[in-house]
Amino acid sequence: MTEQAEKPFLYVVVCAAGIASGVGGLITGAQARNWEVGVIATPVAAGGFFDTEAVAAQTGRPVRSAWRTPADPRPFPPPDAVAVAPATFNTVNKWAAGIADTLALGTLCEAAGLGIPVAALPCVAGALAAHPAYRDSVARLRGMGVRFGEPYNGEARPDGSRPDFGWERALDLIEPL
Numbered sequence: 001m002t003e004q005a006e007k008p009f010l011y012v013v014v015c016a017a018g019i020a021s022g023v024g025g026l027i028t029g030a031q032a033r034n035w036e037v038g039v040i041a042t043p044v045a046a047g048g049f050f051d052t053e054a055v056a057a058q059t060g061r062p063v064r065s066a067w068r069t070p071a072d073p074r075p076f077p078p079p080d081a082v083a084v085a086p087a088t089f090n091t092v093n094k095w096a097a098g099i100a101d102t103l104a105l106g107t108l109c110e111a112a113g114l115g116i117p118v119a120a121l122p123c124v125a126g127a128l129a130a131h132p133a134y135r136d137s138v139a140r141l142r143g144m145g146v147r148f149g150e151p152y153n154g155e156a157r158p159d160g161s162r163p164d165f166g167w168e169r170a171l172d173l174i175e176p177l
């Protein structure tokens with residue numbers, strides 16, 4: 001068995017929040033904790049919210065965003081865990097509603113049913129997080145076993161700095177397997 005095959009496989013699902021440009025830090029942290037990583041981005045996130053080429057080089061695998069055709073092989077092995085970071089308002093609500101019209105959402109909708117750990121780090125502004133649909137979505141996903149990180153609104157402090165997103169919290173939440 002190769003060293004690669006012995007490692008558990010983590011799907012990192014990336015949504016279109018501004019903070020997504022820092023996802024390389026999550027991948028570095030996951031690899032340091034012995035995860036093999038494959039990245040699945042929402043179509044909007046893949047369209048300029050992070051450096052997909054750098055992430056592909058870092059993971060050694062293409063960033064996936066579109067569905068494969070039936071004839072194509074599965075590019076990633078099955079997941080041992082899934083981390084969605086950052087998780088947007090849009091994706092959290094669609095995921096909770098069972099909408100699977102993108103590869104990222106299909107992956108998330110399926111994950112809970114696989115019985116594997118699923119962690120979500122939302123990045124949602126306070127005004128959106130106050131929407132009752134969002135509160136209901138988070139409660140529904142929690143009820144499905146999704147492990148949520150602390151709320152993060154992405155807003156700058158008065159001095160212009162932003163609080164640390166705490167990417168590695170996603171890894172803490174999925175461990176132990």
Ligand SMILES: Cc1cc2nc3c(=O)[nH]c(=O)nc-3n(C[C@H](O)[C@H](O)[C@H](O)COP(=O)(O)O)c2cc1C
Nearest residue numbers: 015016017018042044045088089090091123124154
């Ligand atoms: C620069 C920029 C930053 C954004 N940041 C956020 C964010 O932090 N959280 C969020 O929920 N939406 C954010 N959005 C809006 C989402 O990109 C938008 O709702 C999109 O439809 C989300 O798609 P996705 O959930 O499929 O990734 C941002 C949009 C832009 C243009």
